[in-house]
Amino acid sequence: MATYVDILKSEFPEIDTEVFDYITGVLDSGGADFEDGEEVYDAIGGVLQEVSADSKNEDDVRDICLQMFNTLKLNHHGPQKQLLLDAPVQISQISADVCATEDIQGIWMMKRGQNTTVDAKKLEKAEAKLKAKHDRRNEKDSQKPSTPLVLEEASASQASNKKDNRVDQSGKNRSYDIRIENFDVSFGERCLLQGAELSLATGRRYGLIGRNGLGKTTLLKMLASRNLRVPAHISILHVEQEVEGDDTAALQSVLQSDTLREELLTEERTLNARIASGTADGMESVRLSEIYGKLEEIEADKAPARASVILAGLGFSPKMQQQATKEFSGGWRMRLALARALFARPDLLLLDEPTNMLDVRAILWLENYLQTWQSTILVVSHDRNFLNAVVTDIIHLHSQRLDSYRGDYENFIKTKEDRLKNQQREYEAQLQYRQHIQVLLLQYRQHLQVRLLQYRQHIQVLLLQYRQHIQVRLLQYRQHIQVFIDRFRYNANRAAQVQSKLKLLERLPELKPLEKESEVTLRFPDNFEKLSPPILQLDEVEFYYSADQPLFSGLNLSADLESRICIVGENGAGKTTILKLLMGELTPVGGVRQAHRNLKIGYFSQHHVDQLDLNVCSVELLLNRFPGRTEEEYRHQLGGYGITGELATRPVASLSGGQKSRVAFAQMTMPCPNFYILDEPTNHLDMETIEALAKALNKFRGGVMLVSHDERLIRLVCKELWVCEAGKVRRIDGGFDEYRDILQEQFRKEGYL
Incomplete structure (x- = not known):
């Protein structure tokens, strides 16, 4: 493989020896510091331009610098060559005073003699330039942790419904249905949803689907953060982040997710302690009875068994259920977060790709568990079989809007195809009708122009006849006028019909051509030879x-x-x-x-x-x-x-x-x-x-x-x-x-x- 020296000699055969030594000295001393061909051009491009005179233009010199940079990079990353000394070195002959005053490593590090023909000032200038670039790069790298990448943020806006706001604020809203109308969601400068509507009926399980990057996860985050208005009495839980690791046992971590039960148990322990110590004032017993009633109502005694069943279904063995959360990997902590959500039973459960962290056994268990879920679920998933087993409705995100379909994913595919066919037929029918109306208008305009020309010609004939035979043909003239009037009335009626057609055309809703999603294609290159098995x-x-x-x-x-x-x-x-x-x-x-x-x-x-x-x-x-x-x-x-x-x-x-x-x-x-x-x-x-x-x-x-x-x-x-x-x-x-x-x-x- 050619080196930068070979490239230099072949491209500039008449180069001066001193200039050649200068250029090779710059490349030899700073080869590891160049980042690209442009930096090589900055260091030696001007000199090469002078050497080439008119034989090479600037682009040619840049290409040559890029070739030399590639050889430098190969040499830098390749195996290190051993350095051979010009003559044997006798350590015993090195005097003690030399060893004491000079760095003995110098004899091993010497690469070339000191009588080089390179212009020392030019070489010093080039090396100083390279050192400055190296320092700037180090400074830039050192600043990276303190200047993290700033990413775009999502935002949502929606039309305000004053009636719903008043009902919500009064606390009289007892419905667990969610309806969000006319809302927009953006991510930075990109609009993800525009004028969209979302309706979630209590107790139904919705699958949110759509192409990657259209905003499914962002929509879940807007709902979880209540940037989109959800009635205040509806509890929301979004399984997004893994559980933070600490000394809490996995089973206890799940139990703690039921905040009502934890608060009642804490208050019960406090009241029992006060009663046992004799500091109670008499009301503690009444309150304790109320707490026991509420604990019995929520079946608090069955909670540990229910939490254990959920954890076991998600793959946690009895031993793992007693392990501290900090001992689990990220994937298992995500499972723990899912278990906490299932145990807490929120009014609206938001799941984002829940099957990503599960094996087939855990997926089948989750399918069976969610089929009996009583409250509302909105799940983003790519697992077709999971959606068919779990969801009752599909919400399709596309073209900056949300379309709802009853049934599972297979029913969505069929219904979507039928809906698209109907929309296409409606669009084509209206397009054909518009074209028909426009043809009628064109024909009438042409007909009107012909009749107008005939009318003018007829008037001219009548005027001529009138002037010549005004006395003799008066009766005939009156008859001609009557004919004209009849014709005028006929034309007036036609004009009224045209006006009605124009108004009808204006009233027609304008349909846009269907925006069909582009087909996804992937291809794995396979231009290789067959290998004999086993490979x-x-x-x-x-x-x-x-x-x-x-x-x-x-x-x-x-x-x-x-x-x-x-x-x-x-x-x-x-x-x-x-x-x-x-x-x-x-x-x-x-x-x-x-x-x-x-x-x-x-x-x-x-x-x-x-x-x-x-x-x-x-x-x-x-x-x-x-x-x-x-x-x-x-x-x-x-x-x-x-x-x-x-x-x-x-x-x-x-x-x-x-x-x-x-x-x-x-x-x-x-x-x-x-x-x-x-x-x-x-x-x-x-x-x-x-x-x-x-x-x-x-x-x-x-x-x-x-x-x-x-x-x-x-x-x-x-x-x-x-x-x-x-x-x-x-x-x-x-x-x-x-x-x-x-x-x-x-x-x-x-x-x-």
């Missing part, structure tokens, strides 16, 4: 993180480019560990991992957001990860995953969860892997994107291995289902249906159904 294999693998707690033993797995494998199992069973063993990130304690020498794995982590630089835009993200390509290539790559136009230049932190996932897909597929390992890839994706992901994986000619809880994706893509449990991985021939039946049977045995 990835685990043979009798044993693995543990600590010797006293073995995780796997006798683990056997095999995959090739035809594989479509899904691994399921409860959280903590070791599914992600298996993926890391397959990728080689973890080394087996026993057994062997075998991989084809040309295997190239693309990995999608369930924590992919943590691996993205949130402070840069998507284009810069790919540039930093895969340097040396044009901006057009980066934009084309992102565009293939729906990150187009202004989205590609916004900070990644400001994107929605689904849009961040698409950026992660674009980053993962850029090196063109021939085998994909995807850990919970559907988290945060909308249903249209999940369908597109399934189609893309089915078209992909390489191998695919999934860890997923999304039943729809599993059914569409996977040919093999492997269950991870009790330190083993076993194949289920009956696929997902058999696995679902196994879990339902476990629920019945454990008393959850």
Whole structure:
């Protein structure tokens, strides 16, 4: 590979020796500090321009500087070359006084002789310039923590209903229905909803769906913060943030979420203490009786058992229920937050992608639990089967408005298609009617012009006849006038009809053409050669993180480019560990991992957001990860995953969860892997994107291995289902249906159904 010295000699063969030494000295001393080709041009571009005279223009010199920068970067990141001394060094011959007065490291650090021909002043000036840039960069980096990225904020506004406000403030409003009319929601300068209406009837379960980035999560936040007016007596709970870790046991944390019960129990303990100490004034006994009555009314004695059932359903073992919340990971704390919400039973429960943190077993339990929920639920979910099992209504967010549909998701798909067809027919009929009216008007205008011309000609003839035969033809003239009058009356009637048609046209409601949502398409590049199987294999693998707690033993797995494998199992069973063993990130304690020498794995982590630089835009993200390509290539790559136009230049932190996932897909597929390992890839994706992901994986000619809880994706893509449990991985021939039946049977045995 050519070095910057080779490039310099080939592009400027007649360069002066001193200038050549000066330029190589600048590049040699500051190569690691240059950030891009422009900085190289700033340092030596002027000198090269003078050397080239008229043979090269400014753009040519910039291209040459970019080529030299690329070679510098390769040398900087590549393996360090060993430095060879010009002659052997005899340590014994170095005098003691030299060792005492001089730095002995100098003999090892010397790179070249001191009799260089480089202009010392010019070199000193260039090095000072590089040092200044380095200092500015360090100063900028040191300021980053103190100047965090400022993101846009969401806001909401709505038309005020004075009657509802008065009823709400008077405390007479006992209805638990929610109706919010004519409201807007914005995120920064982007309008998400405009003139929208939202109606939530008490006791119904609503699924809020829509494409990524349209504002579903923002709408939940506006409701939870009451930026949109919800009657004050309606309690709202939004499961958004994980429980804060402390010494409180998980079961106790759930019990504490029922604030009424906690307040009554605290007051009961206080009153009993005062009665026992003899400081009571007589009213304590009366109040204590009232408290006991209220505790019995809310069935406070059954609360620990109910909380334990909820925790067990979400995967908490009896031992885990007694663990302190600070001992749990973020995913388990999110489950704990969901358990607290289910136990507290608010009037309006807001759930944002509740299945993201759950395994298939916990999802099935949650479906069964929510089907008996008495109050109102508004849930954002991409899980088609979860929506079909839980919700009674669908709210579709699109085109800055909300449309409501009765029934589950499957009924929504059918009803939406019928509604769109009717709207299209209505639009086409009105368009045809408008065109018909316009044709009639045009025909009448043409007819009127012809008749007017005939009338003028006829008048001229009449006038001529009148002047010539005024005495003789008077009677005939009167008859002609009568004919004219009759004709005029006829035209007047036609004019009235035209006016009525014009008014009818004005009264017609104006319909806009239907805005059809663009189809989501994903594509995984597969321009690679076929590999002979098996390409990835685990043979009798044993693995543990600590010797006293073995995780796997006798683990056997095999995959090739035809594989479509899904691994399921409860959280903590070791599914992600298996993926890391397959990728080689973890080394087996026993057994062997075998991989084809040309295997190239693309990995999608369930924590992919943590691996993205949130402070840069998507284009810069790919540039930093895969340097040396044009901006057009980066934009084309992102565009293939729906990150187009202004989205590609916004900070990644400001994107929605689904849009961040698409950026992660674009980053993962850029090196063109021939085998994909995807850990919970559907988290945060909308249903249209999940369908597109399934189609893309089915078209992909390489191998695919999934860890997923999304039943729809599993059914569409996977040919093999492997269950991870009790330190083993076993194949289920009956696929997902058999696995679902196994879990339902476990629920019945454990008393959850």
